[in-house]
Amino acid sequence: xxxxxxxxxxxxxxxxxxxxxxxxxxxxxxxxxxxxxxxxxxxxxxxxxxxxxxxxxxxxxxxxxxxxxxxxxxxxxxxxxxxxxxxxxxxxxxxxxxxxxxxxxxxxxxxxxxxxxxxxxxxxxxxxxxxxxxxxxxxxxxxxxxxxxxxxxxxxxxxxxxxxxxxxxxxxxxxxxxxxxxxxxxxxxxxxxxxxxxxxxxxxxxxxxxxxxxxxxxxxxxxxxxxxxxxxxxxxxxxxxxxxxxxxxxxxxxxxxxxxxxxxxxxxxxxxxxxxxxxxxxxxxxxxxxxxxxxxxxxxxxxxxxxxxxxxxxxxxxxxxxxxxxxxxxxxxxxxxxxx
Numbered sequence: 001x002x003x004x005x006x007x008x009x010x011x012x013x014x015x016x017x018x019x020x021x022x023x024x025x026x027x028x029x030x031x032x033x034x035x036x037x038x039x040x041x042x043x044x045x046x047x048x049x050x051x052x053x054x055x056x057x058x059x060x061x062x063x064x065x066x067x068x069x070x071x072x073x074x075x076x077x078x079x080x081x082x083x084x085x086x087x088x089x090x091x092x093x094x095x096x097x098x099x100x101x102x103x104x105x106x107x108x109x110x111x112x113x114x115x116x117x118x119x120x121x122x123x124x125x126x127x128x129x130x131x132x133x134x135x136x137x138x139x140x141x142x143x144x145x146x147x148x149x150x151x152x153x154x155x156x157x158x159x160x161x162x163x164x165x166x167x168x169x170x171x172x173x174x175x176x177x178x179x180x181x182x183x184x185x186x187x188x189x190x191x192x193x194x195x196x197x198x199x200x201x202x203x204x205x206x207x208x209x210x211x212x213x214x215x216x217x218x219x220x221x222x223x224x225x226x227x228x229x230x231x232x233x234x235x236x237x238x239x240x241x242x243x244x245x246x247x248x249x250x251x252x253x254x255x256x257x258x259x260x261x262x263x264x265x266x267x268x269x270x271x272x273x274x275x276x277x278x279x280x281x282x283x284x285x286x287x288x289x290x291x292x293x294x295x296x297x298x299x300x301x302x303x304x305x306x307x308x309x310x311x312x313x314x315x316x317x318x319x320x321x322x323x324x325x326x327x328x329x330x331x332x333x334x335x336x337x338x339x340x
Contacts, residue, residue, distance in 0.1 A: 006135050008033050015040045020081065022105035023134030025127070027115035032178035033139040034114055038085060045083045045110050054082040060091030068092070069101045072109045085112045095126065102129040142178065145257055145281070147171035151181070158189055161199035164286050165218065169205050172217035172254055173245070184209055210245055212238065217254040224258070225290040227297050229339050236335055240328040248317050248327040255334075256310045258290070259303050265291050266300040309337050
């Protein structure tokens with residue numbers, strides 16, 4: 001029998017529908033998804049009146065496998081379930097000793113193991129047991145290039161529409177820091193009805209988060225793709241005047257991602273809009289237009305060399321073979337190499 005693989009959306013749907021598993025082992029390097037699943041379980045498994053006697057929060061540094069098992073084997077009081085959440089479970093030294101319980105969990109207990117910033121060894125018995133009797137979920141970082149579409153899907157879960165450019169602006173500004181992103185989205189979700197709007201727009205991002213809709217990494221890529229020297233330099237000057245919101249460490253990954261993808265385009269047989277979208281894993285056709293423009297303006301060898309230049313600039317921004325150039329100087333130098 002094939003082992004069941006659960007994704008984040010499916011786990012959340014089942015919890016919302018009150019279809020609980022007896023064991024949830026949540027592990028990986030992205031705490032956001034683990035926290036969301038855990039919070040949803042805390043909100044869903046028990047009624048508020050049932051929590052005093054049937055909800056236990058434990059911390060890995062202060063407990064061990066024996067204490068967790070003893071708590072899990074209790075029966076609920078005046079409730080169908082008891083909920084046990086073990087936070088920071090990566091600090092439970094003898095965690096593998098939970099295996100015998102996880103192999104035969106109590107149906108009336110929902111045991112949640114938060115194993116953050118690392119993974120259980122799948123070759124060992126605990127992970128295998130969790131995968132068989134409950135949910136074993138690996139929470140992974142969202143790659144930068146997938147962030148715009150992830151933001152859109154996150155807002156759809158809130159029944160809120162967001163402009164694709166606004167999504168890209170948030171992605172460029174916040175990277176894949178999902179906890180910070182979620183706070184900003186919470187702020188926008190509250191402001192939306194107050195302003196009588198139905199969707200989040202670039203103007204709303206500019207007014208409430210402090211990202212310029214004209215001078216940002218999204219617009220910089222458009223300027224570079226079309227070799228608009230004047231606009232690219234204006235954006236660089238804006239970044240120089242507003243370094244706190246536009247650090248070079250945010251810009252370089254965006255440039256690297258664009259030119260790396262552009263190089264992939266050169267090795268793609270089908271260079272139609274649909275073909276390039278498929279090759280790059282893009283969902284919105286607004287992004288692919290910059291690659292089509294870039295193919296016209298940058299030879300393959302130039303792109304290859306620019307990827308090396310971006311890597312060198314990144315190293316110099318961190319002090320490697322650089323004693324005097326500021327981040328602004330480094331960016332202007334890099335943009336000159338790109339545009340000439």
